Amino acid sequence: MAKEKIVLAYSGGLDTTVIIPWLKEHYNDAEIIAVCGDVGQGKETDGLEERALATGASKLYIENLTEEFIVDAIYPCIKANAVYEHKYLLGTSMARPIIAKRLVEIAKEEGAYAICHGATGKGNDQVRFELTVKALAPELQIIAPWRLDTWDMQSREDEMAYLEKHGIPFEMKADDSYSRDRNLWHLSHEGLELEDPANEPNFKHILQLGVSPEEAPDTPEYVTLDFEAGVPVAVNGEKLGPVEMLTLLNEIGGRNGVGITDICENRVVGMKSRGVYETPGGSIMYYAHRELEYLCLDKKTQSFNEIASNMFTELVYSGEWYTPLRESLSAYFDDANKTVTGSVKMKLYKGNIISAGATSPYSLYNESMASFTTGELYNHKDADGFINLFGLSMKVRAMMMQNVDKQ
Known part of the structure; x- marks a missing residue:
């Protein structure tokens, strides 16, 4: 008889490395199909196939979802000015539905009966993954090991001990074991000294996408961003594709200390969590889009956008992407952005984004x-x-x- 199949959302990190052999132990040696949704993790995908197969997976899919992530998730959020609690630019929130959608598609192609994820019972990701599965494939079962009685590991130390017991090597620096999520839009950091809100983040130790404002150049750098109907299309007059543009803006923003956020946010499950987010290119895009809206939108539309944006943001943060309301709000923002076309010049200086002028053929300034x-x-x-x-x-x-x- 063929083994039953389980599709695992796989990152190659500690949790999902442990989960592969754990699933085989507890689910009748099921066939584990690992799926990595590549939304711009960079070198984190290097060596994943070897690691997944060595720990017991039958195969690994590495799906390039980067452009889909930008076009289908990031751009709608820019049009909506979606910022959670006035600080968080939704880097993880936007990516999870895109990844989960591909998990569902592969599960159907492979004939799997369940999708598994490594999110803990405290986090937001469990909600985002599972709501997407429920919306797109309600017939699929969901396995969340961290919530099961048979999962007896409650710390990273427990997980490391499990791997050692099973002869599975895994390298993790003790002083750099932050919980991180990286994609082309952002990089998040949680854990260690950040778990105490009284501690100032050690940016020299934490930051990876850029430098702190103190270490940024003493000379301002100017950047111009062009938009068409609310979508960024060119940097400094050069038309670029979505991936190339965001990559370039990350480099520009990163070297100027732009887009660093320290927030103690309200999670979906009710508790507060503290994290540091790096979103250099995204911060530039959001700022420029907002400046152009100031120029092109009438008072009533701009006022209603604030209300609609707040609702849209809550839906994205809580994983309600594939819902009628989110889709309807996106349709509204698509229409409201029809005249958000033009060029915005910005001055970047030691972590600050400063407006340096904007033009638009749809400008309402007279x-x-x-x-x-x-x-x-x-x-x-x-x-x-x-x-x-x-x-x-x-x-x-x-x-x-x-x-x-x-x-």
Whole structure:
């Protein structure tokens, strides 16, 4: 009889290295099919196939999802100005549904009955992976070892001991065992001294995508970003593809200390967690997009965007990507961004992004109206009637209060 198949979301890190032999022990020597969704991890995918097969997987898929990640997840989030709790640019949140979607597709192709992930019972990723599976393939079972009674490892030390017992080598530096998630958009760091919010992050030790603001050059660097309908298309006048553009902006932002965030955020499961995020290129994209919106959107649309953005952000953070509401909000933001086209110039200096001018064929700024010098399109006397009507309800209420006080 053919063995039953389980598809594992595989990163090659400590957790998923342990999970392969653990699954074979506890699920009747099932065939474990490892899947790595490459969303820009870089060298982290080197040697993965050898490691996966050596620990008991029957095969490893390394799926290049980088451009899909940018176009199908990052760009919709830029259009929505989606920033969780005013700090976190959703680097992990945006990637998980893209990876989980491919896991589902491979599980169906392979005839697997279950998808397994290595997320803990405390984290957000368990929610993001599983909601995507439920939305796209409700017939598939989900195996989450960290939540099972048969999983008796509660620390990294326990996992290392398990691997040693099974003769599986794994190298991990004791002073660099941060929990990290890397993709082309960002790099997150959690654990060690960061678990105490009173500790200042040691950026010299932590940062990998760039330098701290103190170590950035003493001379500002200018960068210009062009957009078409809310999507970035060119850097400094050069049209680039999605992957090339983000890679370049990461380099530019990284060397100028841009995009470093230290946040104590509210997880989906209710607890707070502290992390440091590096998002150099993404921070430049978000800043430029917002500057262009200031120029191109009318007041009511811009005001409603704030409301819709907050709801959109919550959906993305909690893994509700494949839902009717998120898809409807994306459709709205696609429409609202039709005129967000133009060019934004920025000055990068020691961790700061400073606006240095913006232009757009759809600019709503009218110098004749806005200038302190009276133009032909605006008559100051028109303000009299406007203010009288705009303040009428306030005036009526004040008159009523005066009458009440006299009684």
